Amino acid sequence: MTTRAPNTQPGRYDWHNQAACRDHPNLFFPDSGGYHNARPLCAPCPVRDRCLTQAMTAENGLPTPFRHGMWGGLTPEERHQRDRVRTRQAETPQQENAAPKIRTGGKPLAPCGTRYAYERHVRRGEHIDIDCLDAYDDYRASRRINAAA
Known part of the structure; x- marks a missing residue:
């Protein structure tokens, strides 16, 4: 039987209860780095965007070795790449x-x-x-x- 810690910050993590992965945490933090079993759960998840947003906010600017787990359907390497692209876009002046x-x-x-x-x-x-x-x-x-x- 799996037990969970109580939600100590109401409102901030309410989306966790709706996540498709809520009963499978080991798939998203594998020891060997294989995320192939986690991706099928992420694809149809109703809170995938909130999950990815939380990870990107928490990991903003961190290098890949300091990012862990599958969040919002993306591996640590994919989130790092997305973060780098987003940073470059912010630094590049945009034409109207x-x-x-x-x-x-x-x-x-x-x-x-x-x-x-x-x-x-x-x-x-x-x-x-x-x-x-x-x-x-x-x-x-x-x-x-x-x-x-």
Whole structure:
């Protein structure tokens, strides 16, 4: 039987009770560094964003050896990389109205509400908004009409 320490800071960690991992803590802090069993639990977790936010806030600026466990679906190395990118973006002066850039190729991201944005969301495993879904449905409908003609 597993027991838990009482919540001494009400409100701050209330999301822990909703986490998909609440009954499997050993998966997220493996001795050998293998997180392959933890990822499937993180993917559909309803509090994944809050979990990742807490880890990123707590670990801000720490090197990888001082980061531990799987948080928000990311390993210590992945969180360190994300932290480095975020720090670089904060240090780089941003132009107003500049289109966001992707890591590879430097091409601007397709705006939401387009078929290309829908495909990007699918590739990255992101939430697909209704505008992108509608754009993709329109694209598929136009392909069916062209194929029938």
